[in-house]
Amino acid sequence: MFKVLENEVLAPGLHRLVVEAPRVAAARRPGQFVIVRSAPGEERIPLTIGDADGASGTLTLFVQAIGAGTRKIVAVPPGGFLRDVAGPLGQPTHIENWGRVACIGGGVGTAVLYPLAKALAEAGNQVTTVIGGRSAEFILLEKELAAFSAEVRVTTEDGSRGRRGFVTLELEDLLRNPARRPRSVFAIGPVPMMRAVAEQTRPHGVATIVSLNPIMIDGTGMCGGCRVVVGTEARFACVDGPEFDGHLVDFQGLADRLTMYHEHEAQCRLAHAGGGMP
Amino acid sequence: MINNLSAKERLSIAREKMPEQDAALRSRNFAEVNLGLSLEQAMREAQRCLLCKSRPCVAGCPVEVDIPEFVACLAQGDLAAAAHALMRDNALPAVCGRVCPQEVQCEAKCVRGVRGLPVAVGYLERFVADWAMANSADLPGPPATVPSGKQAAVVGCGPAGLTAAGELATRGHEVTIFEALHDTGGVLRYGIPEFRLPKGIIDQEVRRLIDVGVRIECNVIIGKTLTLGQLREQYDAVFIGNGAGLPVMLGIDGENLKGVYSANEYLTRVNLMGAGQVFDSATPILRGRHVAVIGGGNTAMDCVRTARRLGAERAMIVYRRGESEMPARVEEVHHAKQEGVEFVMLTAPLAVLGDEAGWARALRCQKMALGEPDASGRRRPVSVAGSEFDLPAEVVINALGTRANPLLTATEPALKLNKWGNIETDERGATSLPGIFAGGDIVRGGATVILAMGDGKRAAAAMDAYLRSA
Ligand SMILES: Cc1cc2nc3c(=O)[nH]c(=O)nc-3n(C[C@H](O)[C@H](O)[C@H](O)COP(=O)(O)OP(=O)(O)OC[C@H]3O[C@@H](n4cnc5c(N)ncnc54)[C@H](O)[C@@H]3O)c2cc1C
Ligand SMILES: Cc1cc2nc3c(=O)[nH]c(=O)nc-3n(C[C@H](O)[C@H](O)[C@H](O)COP(=O)(O)OP(=O)(O)OC[C@H]3O[C@@H](n4cnc5c(N)ncnc54)[C@H](O)[C@@H]3O)c2cc1C
Ligand code: SF4
Ligand code: FES
Numbered sequence: 064m065f066k067v068l069e070n071e072v073l074a075p076g077l078h079r080l081v082v083e084a085p086r087v088a089a090a091r092r093p094g095q096f097v098i099v100r101s102a103p104g105e106e107r108i109p110l111t112i113g114d115a116d117g118a119s120g121t122l123t124l125f126v127q128a129i130g131a132g133t134r135k136i137v138a139v140p141p142g143g144f145l146r147d148v149a150g151p152l153g154q155p156t157h158i159e160n161w162g163r164v165a166c167i168g169g170g171v172g173t174a175v176l177y178p179l180a181k182a183l184a185e186a187g188n189q190v191t192t193v194i195g196g197r198s199a200e201f202i203l204l205e206k207e208l209a210a211f212s213a214e215v216r217v218t219t220e221d222g223s224r225g226r227r228g229f230v231t232l233e234l235e236d237l238l239r240n241p242a243r244r245p246r247s248v249f250a251i252g253p254v255p256m257m258r259a260v261a262e263q264t265r266p267h268g269v270a271t272i273v274s275l276n277p278i279m280i281d282g283t284g285m286c287g288g289c290r291v292v293v294g295t296e297a298r299f300a301c302v303d304g305p306e307f308d309g310h311l312v313d314f315q316g317l318a319d320r321l322t323m324y325h326e327h328e329a330q331c332r333l334a335h336a337g338g339g340m341p
Numbered sequence: 342m343i344n345n346l347s348a349k350e351r352l353s354i355a356r357e358k359m360p361e362q363d364a365a366l367r368s369r370n371f372a373e374v375n376l377g378l379s380l381e382q383a384m385r386e387a388q389r390c391l392l393c394k395s396r397p398c399v400a401g402c403p404v405e406v407d408i409p410e411f412v413a414c415l416a417q418g419d420l421a422a423a424a425h426a427l428m429r430d431n432a433l434p435a436v437c438g439r440v441c442p443q444e445v446q447c448e449a450k451c452v453r454g455v456r457g458l459p460v461a462v463g464y465l466e467r468f469v470a471d472w473a474m475a476n477s478a479d480l481p482g483p484p485a486t487v488p489s490g491k492q493a494a495v496v497g498c499g500p501a502g503l504t505a506a507g508e509l510a511t512r513g514h515e516v517t518i519f520e521a522l523h524d525t526g527g528v529l530r531y532g533i534p535e536f537r538l539p540k541g542i543i544d545q546e547v548r549r550l551i552d553v554g555v556r557i558e559c560n561v562i563i564g565k566t567l568t569l570g571q572l573r574e575q576y577d578a579v580f581i582g583n584g585a586g587l588p589v590m591l592g593i594d595g596e597n598l599k600g601v602y603s604a605n606e607y608l609t610r611v612n613l614m615g616a617g618q619v620f621d622s623a624t625p626i627l628r629g630r631h632v633a634v635i636g637g638g639n640t641a642m643d644c645v646r647t648a649r650r651l652g653a654e655r656a657m658i659v660y661r662r663g664e665s666e667m668p669a670r671v672e673e674v675h676h677a678k679q680e681g682v683e684f685v686m687l688t689a690p691l692a693v694l695g696d697e698a699g700w701a702r703a704l705r706c707q708k709m710a711l712g713e714p715d716a717s718g719r720r721r722p723v724s725v726a727g728s729e730f731d732l733p734a735e736v737v738i739n740a741l742g743t744r745a746n747p748l749l750t751a752t753e754p755a756l757k758l759n760k761w762g763n764i765e766t767d768e769r770g771a772t773s774l775p776g777i778f779a780g781g782d783i784v785r786g787g788a789t790v791i792l793a794m795g796d797g798k799r800a801a802a803a804m805d806a807y808l809r810s811a
Contacts, residue, residue, distance in 0.1 A: 147559070150562070150566065280609055285586035324625040
């Protein structure tokens with residue numbers, strides 16, 4: 064049992080949870096994730112460790128409630144418990160000083176990007192951050208990111224904040240300007256966004272790291288469910304990733320496999336809406 | 342006195358048949374297939390045993406259960422004595438009575454099998470173990486232990502780890518098992534389905550361990566949550582029994598299409614997470630009208646029979662050799678056939694074919710013929726030119742087997758491995774690192790429950806000696 068100490072709503076459907084998990088907190092490095100199960104019978108949900116405090120033994124998780132499983136997790140109040148928190152899993156992010164880097168975050172991906180961007184800044188990089196969301200209320204952590212970014216640029220789909228459009232608009236400006244072009248790009252967000260970013264940087268030959276979110280079960284390389292094609296090889300995102308070279312990832316295959324259970328999810332949503340199981 | 346029956350009288354008794362659920366019915370439910378012998382049946386079967394002085398059956402048992410002794414007690418109806426004799430050597434008899442390949446172990450050596458059918462040792466083991474579980478309150482508890490003051494850690498809660506932990510605890514050591522998943526049992530729980538091994542049996546075995554003082558901590562991944570180095574510092578000795586959980590991929594086109602599973606994922610979803618079994622399980626599973634399972638081992642049989650139970654009209658085994666070369670237990674193959682599973686033999690997969698939306702729709706196959714024996718002693722399958730054909734399948738399950746999972750070993754470079762990535766040990770289970778022992782599938786590669794248990798037991802004895810000398 065893992066105690067939830069804080070549960071704060073950051074944006075509609077997006078929660079910041081602080082969870083007591085001393086061993087995980089002590090072992091964790093940026094880029095790693097945990098697998099969480101809210102209660103017996105529930106799904107195992109992978110979540111990036113947004114931040115960890117070894118001294119107090121706590122993890123910070125950013126959870127977007129999109130389906131039944133994540134909704135059950137964000138429903139646990141402070142003082143309540145998550146049944147299982149296992150980790151830290153995956154490979155830590157490789158941090159080095161590239162000089163100029165761009166960090167691109169979409170939606171909840173922004174929260175996951177935060178510790179990575181911070182670590183890059185601490186390693187001496189000049190960080191330009193671009194964050195996007197559907198509208199102003201979905202823009203996360205702008206102030207926090209500004210604390211160490213050379214610049215934070217914001218885009219929204221409806222134009223309610225920052226520039227109207229996708230994050231790729233801003234990235235295009237950076238790439239076209241030789242004085243500002245990043246040596247490396249880090250992109251975390253929905254699959255279509257990461258794919259667009261990778262396509263955008265490819266002609267410029269700018270190294271691009273993405274953090275993949277395939278469906279996972281065990282998270283230890285046992286089930287093979289999280290396999291993604293990178294280059295010509297099938298790799299297991301849980302042990303080899305979740306971060307990979309965006310120019311080598313088969314995004315189509317990833318996007319396809321993520322739709323494997325759409326029918327089941329639709330049924331769960333119906334059941335939750337009071338419609339009962341069909 | 343029943344044990345005074347003459348050899349002739351014993352030889353005249355016919356082998357009992359295991360009562361089982363009707364095949365048509367059971368192919369659609371997850372309840373146990375074998376229903377267990379009645380007391381009368383069990384006693385009659387036990388009377389078939391000739392109580393051989395040379396005890397060939399015992400030599401055939403990897404943990405050397407005193408078979409003639411427990412069978413003789415059973416023949417007399419002294420079930421408590423039978424249970425005592427059985428459990429002296431086997432910590433998980435209710436499990437072994439259900440999943441051991443007796444036909445290649447004890448029963449293969451039984452002299453009654455020379456002419457006719459061997460004594461049904463497996464059925465009798467199951468009978469006695471089930472009786473002992475049902476009557477545990479009336480049986481003497483474990484003997485009081487003298488605390489040794491030493492602490493041992495066990496990595497993995499499968500049969501190897503459970504056995505090692507039990508043995509160490511009864512010798513007075515303080516034992517903690519660390520398990521990566523959220524539940525106990527290893528392959529027993531996430532791999533072997535309910536219809537072969539009810540989860541309640543694992544729960545009872547685990548409960549017994551907890552009663553003798555073993556602590557179990559789930560959600561701890563050694564190599565990630567804690568390192569092996571940390572365990573070595575915090576504990577006086579460590580046993581590694583983390584199994585062989587790493588799927589072998591098909592290596593053919595289309596293996597990442599939607600609907601293609603590795604056996605581990607498929608079985609884990611159903612057995613550990615309740616997908617398709619519990620009415621409103623949170624974990625989804627694709628059912629599929631046509632399901633093709635590639636492979637011929639126990640894992641393949643478990644997958645294909647599970648697929649039947651999840652509603653597949655055609656559930657098929659696709660295997661590149663012939664039926665007699667299949668490594669699965671004979672009983673499972675027999676049961677699968679009764680349940681309507683189709684066996685597509687001498688057939689190798691070439692590719693999984695998909696539709697425009699990325700879903701699997703068929704398995705492209707090629708016919709094989711058997712050539713000369715290969716290194717494994719089995720006749721080598723060779724492809725027949727021009728024999729390609731497509732088998733419709735929306736769900737394709739890869740049950741080609743597993744290899745050593747490198748997650749733990751990769752974080753401890755000093756631990757000596759063999760060329761397949763398995764941990765190297767001496768015959769007592771000692772690894773290249775002092776105080777660290779290992780056993781089960783991580784040492785042998787995918788093997789059997791009883792071999793994993795035997796390793797756990799031997800290693801525990803060696804660890805006990807190590808702990809007492811240190
Ligand atoms: C390494 C990794 C790190 C992640 N980090 C975060 C994070 O920090 N914050 C966050 O909000 N989300 C994160 N996710 C995504 C999160 O795990 C999924 O959104 C969640 O599993 C959806 O579950 P659900 O039951 O709520 O939704 P469902 O209704 O079941 O599914 C909605 C969609 O989520 C995806 N999905 C479903 N089950 C899984 C699964 N077990 N694993 C991955 N994706 C799944 C599928 O695309 C599905 O279509 C991460 C995923 C991975 C693999
Ligand atoms: C589907 C299937 C059917 C089978 N049927 C039969 C049968 O009928 N008869 C038979 O005799 N054998 C059968 N086998 C083989 C048998 O199950 C195995 O040989 C046996 O379970 C091996 O035991 P083990 O204790 O070594 O490992 P496992 O049972 O694999 O247990 C290892 C445990 O360690 C945990 N673990 C892994 N890594 C870590 C880590 N880093 N930290 C902490 N914990 C970790 C795992 O989660 C798991 O719980 C079958 C196998 C499968 C897959
Ligand atoms: S070999 Fe067969 S008949 Fe002889 S003791 Fe063993 S089980 Fe009995
Ligand atoms: S989640 Fe099972 S192998 Fe990665």
